[in-house]
Amino acid sequence: xxxxxxxxxxxxxxxxxxxxxxxxxxxxxxxxxxxxxxxxxxxxxxxxxxxxxxxxxxxxxxxxxxxxxxxxxxxxxxxxxxxxxxxxxxxxxxxxxxxxxxxxx
Amino acid sequence: xxxxxxxxxxxxxxxxxxxxxxxxxxxxxxxxxxxxxxxxxxxxxxxxxxxxxxxxxxxxxxxxxxxxxxxxxxxxxxxxxxxxxxxxxxxxxxxxxxxxxxxxxxxxxxxxxxxxxxxxxxxxxxxxxxxxxxxxxxxxxxxxxxxxxxxxxxxxxxxxxxxxxxxxxxxxxxxxxxxxxxxxxxxxxxxxxxxxxxxxxxxxxxxxxxxxxxxxxxxxxxxxxxxxxxxxxxxxxxxxxxxxxxxxxxxxxxxxxxxxxxxxxxxxxxxxxxxxxxxxxxxxxxxxxxxxxxxxxxxxxxxxxxxxxxxxxxxxxxxxxxxxxxxxxxxxxxxxxxxxxxxxxxxxxxxxxxxxxxxxxxxxxxxxxxxxxxxxxxxxxxxxxxxxxxxxxxxxxxxxxxxxxxxxxxxxxxxxxxxxxxxxxxxxxxxxxxxxxxxxxxxxxxxxxxxxxxxxxxxxxxxxxxxxxxxxxxxxxxxxxxxxxxxxxxxxxxxxxxxxxxxxxxxxxxxxxxxxxxxxxxxxxxxxxxxxxxxxxxxxxxxxxxxxx
Numbered sequence: 001x002x003x004x005x006x007x008x009x010x011x012x013x014x015x016x017x018x019x020x021x022x023x024x025x026x027x028x029x030x031x032x033x034x035x036x037x038x039x040x041x042x043x044x045x046x047x048x049x050x051x052x053x054x055x056x057x058x059x060x061x062x063x064x065x066x067x068x069x070x071x072x073x074x075x076x077x078x079x080x081x082x083x084x085x086x087x088x089x090x091x092x093x094x095x096x097x098x099x100x101x102x103x104x105x
Numbered sequence: 106x107x108x109x110x111x112x113x114x115x116x117x118x119x120x121x122x123x124x125x126x127x128x129x130x131x132x133x134x135x136x137x138x139x140x141x142x143x144x145x146x147x148x149x150x151x152x153x154x155x156x157x158x159x160x161x162x163x164x165x166x167x168x169x170x171x172x173x174x175x176x177x178x179x180x181x182x183x184x185x186x187x188x189x190x191x192x193x194x195x196x197x198x199x200x201x202x203x204x205x206x207x208x209x210x211x212x213x214x215x216x217x218x219x220x221x222x223x224x225x226x227x228x229x230x231x232x233x234x235x236x237x238x239x240x241x242x243x244x245x246x247x248x249x250x251x252x253x254x255x256x257x258x259x260x261x262x263x264x265x266x267x268x269x270x271x272x273x274x275x276x277x278x279x280x281x282x283x284x285x286x287x288x289x290x291x292x293x294x295x296x297x298x299x300x301x302x303x304x305x306x307x308x309x310x311x312x313x314x315x316x317x318x319x320x321x322x323x324x325x326x327x328x329x330x331x332x333x334x335x336x337x338x339x340x341x342x343x344x345x346x347x348x349x350x351x352x353x354x355x356x357x358x359x360x361x362x363x364x365x366x367x368x369x370x371x372x373x374x375x376x377x378x379x380x381x382x383x384x385x386x387x388x389x390x391x392x393x394x395x396x397x398x399x400x401x402x403x404x405x406x407x408x409x410x411x412x413x414x415x416x417x418x419x420x421x422x423x424x425x426x427x428x429x430x431x432x433x434x435x436x437x438x439x440x441x442x443x444x445x446x447x448x449x450x451x452x453x454x455x456x457x458x459x460x461x462x463x464x465x466x467x468x469x470x471x472x473x474x475x476x477x478x479x480x481x482x483x484x485x486x487x488x489x490x491x492x493x494x495x496x497x498x499x500x501x502x503x504x505x506x507x508x509x510x511x512x513x514x515x516x517x518x519x520x521x522x523x524x525x526x527x528x529x530x531x532x533x534x535x536x537x538x539x540x541x542x543x544x545x546x547x548x549x550x551x552x553x554x555x556x557x558x559x560x561x562x563x564x565x566x567x568x569x570x571x572x573x574x575x576x577x578x579x580x581x582x583x584x585x586x587x588x589x590x591x592x593x594x595x596x597x598x599x600x601x602x603x604x605x606x607x608x609x610x611x612x613x614x615x616x617x618x619x620x621x622x623x624x625x626x627x628x629x630x631x632x633x634x635x636x637x638x639x640x641x642x643x644x645x646x647x648x649x650x651x652x653x654x
Contacts, residue, residue: 030195030295031282031551047282047553048294074615077627079605086602094557098549098617099468101479 002050004043005029010056015063018054019070025052032093035073037064037080044071044093059089072096116157116186123188125311127276128160130185132217132339134318139181139370139394147173148180155389156186164389177388184344184385184392189216193280193349195295196306199271201249204292206269208330210284212519213556215354217343217392218277219284221334222313223254223267223323232316243305244312247272258323267323272313275306277343281350282553329363329523337369338362345392346384350552352543352559353381353458355516357429360456360538361393363526364425370395371421375412377405377430377439380465380544381458403439405430406446409453425530428455432473433463435539436499447506447535454529455537457499459568460544462618468547472497475567476636478618480547485621490632495639501646503537504573504585510536511573515559521570521589528574541568549617558616564591564598565612566644571651582652594653596641609637 005028008021022044029046036043039058045051057064065077068091075091117138119126130136140148151173158164168174197210197219211221224232233245248268258267271292285293296302319334332338340361347354364372373396376382382399385392400408409428416424428446435443435457446453462480463469470483474492479485483492503511510532512525522540529536541562543555550558562568570589577584591598597606610629613619613636622633629637648654 031553033286033553047285049291074611075627076611076614084603089603092554092557092615094551094554095615095620096545096549096551096617098479098620099546100481101485101549101617101620 004053005050007053036088036090038088125307127310128186128188133336146178151180179391182342182394184390185342187344187390188276190275195280197273197293198296200292203290204249205290206251206253209287211333213287215351216277218274220272223269223319225265225320229268262322274310279349283350286553330519332366338365340365340394342392346387352555356540356542363523372425375405375409375428377434378402379431406442432459432471436473447509457539458542460542462547464544464547477632490630508575512538513571515541517556517559561612565609566640567612581650585651587651609640
């Protein structure tokens with residue numbers, strides 16, 4: 001795997017800084033495709049396979065839930081913290097708003 | 106009818122606006138307009154006068170309301186002349202060193218915008234010498250020596266390896282990134298459309314067409330996925346007006362490729378009104394190279410019975426007729442006509458583009474919509490959480506008609522898809538192939554996700570694969586095959602990495618159409634749990650019918 005395009009070191013309680021990092025650097029990635037959530041880091045991939053890495057946060061941490069929600073990840077917030085035998089948990093980030101989902105009859 | 110003088114240069118040649126002649130007839134190599142001997146349609150006049158009017162932006166305003174326009178007839182393949190190069194900010198770029206020649210990208214493109222070609226190394230080298238020196242090395246660098254065609258080709262083609270190229274047609278690509286998503290080898294990436302990138306793309310596409318057709322010695326008849334290396338399979342050209350990444354576009358292309366591989370351009374299509382008829386006949390653009398007609402939403406199978414009878418009278422018994430419609434046309438509005446067609450026993454083939462919603466008319470629920478789906482007519486509100494009924498299963502209904510071939514498939518399962526379509530054509534009687542097709546705006550998924558979501562639909566029992574072939578035996582269980590579904594004997598698929606069940610809830614979680622069924626903690630609603638149970642019961646019924654329970 002190549003090196004991440006950008007990295008951020010998370011420190012406990014500073015989720016806002018992670019979200020600010022993602023907003024500031026988002027333009028460097030193209031359409032997001034998937035996210036790999038490790039025990040101690042989160043990797044956010046675009047369709048080209050380029051990625052950002054947020055270090056110091058992983059699936060056991062509570063703050064991973066708002067982080068994954070912020071990048072539109074299709075995941076189960078109830079199960080995200082459960083241990084896994086795999087190296088990481090992988091989720092797609094391809095969900096979008098359906099056309100006219102708030103349509104009023 | 107007297108043809109109007111053809112303006113010079115023709116739209117099928119290079120013009121100031123299209124200097125590399127990317128928008129022209131022929132997918133792998135250039136070809137002339139497909140002329141038909143009809144007193145009511147002058148192909149040259151249509152393409153040069155009417156298509157030109159729309160390409161240059163004055164069609165609707167200035168073209169006279171003459172007989173050509175009023176009849177709404179469109180010649181074959183006019184979509185080839187359409188230019189989409191301005192609609193997306195990004196385009197795929199090919200990385201030859203990483204390519205394995207798997208052909209997934211070519212197969213899954215909804216727009217015939219990414220093409221593959223294989224040539225013997227000796228003929229390739231000779232043809233490269235004919236290219237101006239200034240462009241030769243640029244173009245040479247876009248070919249790859251894959252294990253599949255180069256090493257494999259040496260063994261079967263007199264010791265000469267095959268060199269392989271993927272090319273992007275910049276005039277047809279809508280930038281959906283489906284090709285990049287399905288590539289497992291990092292051989293494609295999306296890049297910004299700078300002037301430099303586009304000139305190279307346009308020039309390379311021109312050289313690709315000029316270098317001639319694939320050498321068929323390198324195309325294995327046993328590898329169905331290689332069929333799109335042949336010109337005769339490109340019956341559905343680029344230039345259709347479907348959304349970026351449209352799952353239906355890929356399905357129609359693959360259907361046309363499979364049918365074209367066996368019958369060339371000697372077959373026809375009767376289309377039921379829906380998205381498919383809109384984006385394949387957005388005047389004056391038609392992507393089909395075969396006869397195509399549309400009457401109404403509800404009568405395509407009936408219409409096809411009439412055409413079949415006439416074709417048979419004309420001695421065209423061997424020419425397949427495909428009846429194409431969405432779930433709205435086949436599950437709902439045209440269901441009676443479909444059932445009648447099955448009962449006729451006639452040699453007609455039906456292809457259903459199942460988006461589980463009336464995509465074209467604004468997203469109303471159909472009887473194919475999943476329970477809980479948020480649609481117009483089943484809006485998710487405080488009392489009802491989306492559609493409350495269960496999904497109707499056209500495959501099971503069709504199986505209970507006398508001697509009818511039935512298949513349910515997706516474009517993400519390429520071999521299954523092609524086997525289903527080829528099996529339907531080989532079957533001497535009525536057949537239906539129902540294909541899961543992702544609809545990005547109605548499903549609420551990204552443009553590049555058609556294949557991923559179709560695969561997930563199968564993995565989560567939302568849409569099981571099946572083939573029911575009446576020739577396969579005397580009992581239902583011998584006729585019905587569930588091959589291709591994961592964990593065929595179990596309830597749910599178990600994820601190989603986590604060993605956890607992958608259920609309909611996981612599918613719903615990945616699509617915007619079900620988003621309102623999850624609370625802030627991610628818990629699914631009772632309606633969605635009911636939908637999960639519905640999908641499980643449907644799967645168990647299929648297992649029972651197939652003798653797996």
